[in-house]
Amino acid sequence: MEKTINLKLKVWRQDGPKAKGHFETYEVKNISTDSSFLEMMDVLNEQLIQEGKEPVAFDHDCREGICGMCSMYINGHAHGPDEDVTTCQLHMRKFKDGETVTVEPWRSAGFPIIKDLMVNRNAFDQIIAAGGYVSVGTGGVPDANAIPISKEDADEAMDAASCIGCGACVATCKNGSAMLFVSAKVSQLALLPQGKVERARRAKRMVAKMDELGFGSCTNTGACEVECPKGVSITNIARMNREYLMAKFKD
Amino acid sequence: MSNFLSSSIGKKFLMSITGLFLVTFLFIHLSLNALLLVDDGGELFNAAAHFMATNPLIKIMEPVLAIGFIVHIFYASLLTLQNQKARGKDRYASGNSTPDVTWASKNMYILGATILAFLIVHIAQFWVKFKITKELEPTHIDIAGVHTEVENAYALVNATFGYLWVVIVYVIGSIGLAWHLSHGVWSGLQTLGWSNTVWRKRWEVVGTVVAWIMGLGFSAIAVIQHFFFQ
Numbered sequence: 001m002e003k004t005i006n007l008k009l010k011v012w013r014q015d016g017p018k019a020k021g022h023f024e025t026y027e028v029k030n031i032s033t034d035s036s037f038l039e040m041m042d043v044l045n046e047q048l049i050q051e052g053k054e055p056v057a058f059d060h061d062c063r064e065g066i067c068g069m070c071s072m073y074i075n076g077h078a079h080g081p082d083e084d085v086t087t088c089q090l091h092m093r094k095f096k097d098g099e100t101v102t103v104e105p106w107r108s109a110g111f112p113i114i115k116d117l118m119v120n121r122n123a124f125d126q127i128i129a130a131g132g133y134v135s136v137g138t139g140g141v142p143d144a145n146a147i148p149i150s151k152e153d154a155d156e157a158m159d160a161a162s163c164i165g166c167g168a169c170v171a172t173c174k175n176g177s178a179m180l181f182v183s184a185k186v187s188q189l190a191l192l193p194q195g196k197v198e199r200a201r202r203a204k205r206m207v208a209k210m211d212e213l214g215f216g217s218c219t220n221t222g223a224c225e226v227e228c229p230k231g232v233s234i235t236n237i238a239r240m241n242r243e244y245l246m247a248k249f250k251d
Numbered sequence: 252m253s254n255f256l257s258s259s260i261g262k263k264f265l266m267s268i269t270g271l272f273l274v275t276f277l278f279i280h281l282s283l284n285a286l287l288l289v290d291d292g293g294e295l296f297n298a299a300a301h302f303m304a305t306n307p308l309i310k311i312m313e314p315v316l317a318i319g320f321i322v323h324i325f326y327a328s329l330l331t332l333q334n335q336k337a338r339g340k341d342r343y344a345s346g347n348s349t350p351d352v353t354w355a356s357k358n359m360y361i362l363g364a365t366i367l368a369f370l371i372v373h374i375a376q377f378w379v380k381f382k383i384t385k386e387l388e389p390t391h392i393d394i395a396g397v398h399t400e401v402e403n404a405y406a407l408v409n410a411t412f413g414y415l416w417v418v419i420v421y422v423i424g425s426i427g428l429a430w431h432l433s434h435g436v437w438s439g440l441q442t443l444g445w446s447n448t449v450w451r452k453r454w455e456v457v458g459t460v461v462a463w464i465m466g467l468g469f470s471a472i473a474v475i476q477h478f479f480f481q
């Protein structure tokens with residue numbers, strides 16, 4: 001038999017970027033514990049539409065943990081209480097029957113609220129546009145093993161590349177710092193031959209853009225890596241510091 | 252260069268360099284203070300204090316040390332303010348339940364302020380009396396067989412630690428320092444980029460050991476002076 005639960009939801013409602021927001025309390029019934037958090041939110045929205053009320057606006061796209069859109073801060077955690085998952089992958093079995101669940105948008109000056117649970121993460125795109133790419137011609141796909149890359153470098157580059165740009169790191173950071181995101185992007189390229197060519201320029205430009213956009217600096221609390229749905233490690237931040245300092249000292 | 256110092260990583264670089272420099276200074280300071288626990292009426296301590304007071308290298312290091320403190324505190328304040336602004340005013344109603352985050356790492360400024368408060372008392376009690384108002388009595392000791400007249404720094408230290416409130420202030424200051432360093436040492440090395448998956452664990456252990464050697468060391472000196480050397 002399928003198990004179902006009833007929940008009380010405290011959801012942040014805000015009409016627009018400038019509007020004053022507030023919490024609204026709703027009840028949802030008979031939620032399957034096999035469903036995902038977003039499916040539960042869909043049930044809530046259906047219910048609101050039936051009642052002639054405005055549905056809750058939230059971002060989502062892939063619903064399989066790869067696009068990074070589903071930004072929700074649930075019961076004191078970015079992406080909810082489960083570890084290493086995005087909100088869309090969070091199962092309702094993580095909640096108890098009758099529990100009150102608080103759902104908030106990311107709150108950080110770098111991510112202004114658009115509406116309800118939606119925030120503007122355009123700042124991340126701007127940081128990527130500042131240098132998070134390879135602009136030299138690297139030819140076609142090389143034969144496997146034509147360019148030897150050590151296992152450690154390949155693994156670390158792959159781990160860094162798993163960042164989906166969701167912004168949970170910024171949302172969690174007491175300093176509103178984007179260092180985990182930026183360092184993942186700097187690392188994934190700096191570790192591989194194609195990306196190494198522009199590593200100095202990339203580190204300088206991406207850090208400069210991050211600062212210009214007003215993100216905070218890192219005090220190495222490590223909260224970001226705990227809440228990151230992809231388990232991106234703050235050792236990437238050490239690597240970015242290294243890349244940046246070396247690039248600056250060479251100038 | 253100005254561009255470097257206005258960048259977030261540049262400012263953190265200065266925090267880290269000055270912080271680690273202060274740690275080195277504290278190691279020397281603690282080693283010398285340990286002589287306060289030698290039961291010889293303060294002769295060895297006075298000899299060391301005399302050496303420090305007359306050594307030209309130490310004379311140069313004194314202003315460097317002051318600059319180190321000022322830079323560290325200045326950038327600590329600047330970065331803390333900028334980070335508060337970056338975070339924004341809105342707080343989470345459901346709070347923050349992220350596990351595995353140390354209290355020290357989130358309260359470095361408060362711990363720093365505790366150290367600063369202690370530092371002001373400390374400077375007023377010793378440095379001012381040594382250097383400005385010159386309240387030290389002369390005493391005679393043998394340094395390498397040579398009979399020398401030196402200032403009796405030991406007498407002042409010993410008398411100061413005679414007060415229980417002073418000992419309490421020192422213990423609080425030392426514990427605050429230990430806490431600051433329990434995060435500060437590894438954090439400073441991470442800021443310099445000197446960390447990876449393996450070294451991170453090592454630095455955390457080194458940082459904790461350094462922190463508690465300092466914290467317990469300075470506390471012990473004050474406590475033992477009060478209870479056993481009066």
Ligand code: HEM
Nearest residue numbers: 219267270271273274327359360363364367435438439442
């Ligand atoms: C003997 C005195 C002190 C020592 C040995 C010391 C040492 C350190 C070290 C090693 C760091 C790590 C730097 C980094 O993460 O890059 C640090 C960070 C910090 N210190 Fe101090 N400090 C001292 C006094 C102070 C004072 C007086 C204040 C403020 C009033 C202060 C505030 C801070 C702050 C806010 C940080 C940043 C935390 C972080 O980024 O991790 N410190 N300190």
Ligand code: SF4
Nearest residue numbers: 163164166167169228
């Ligand atoms: S580092 Fe992790 S938390 Fe930050 S944006 Fe990337 S995936 Fe999200």
Ligand code: FES
Nearest residue numbers: 063067068070088
């Ligand atoms: S909706 Fe794509 S990661 Fe959650």
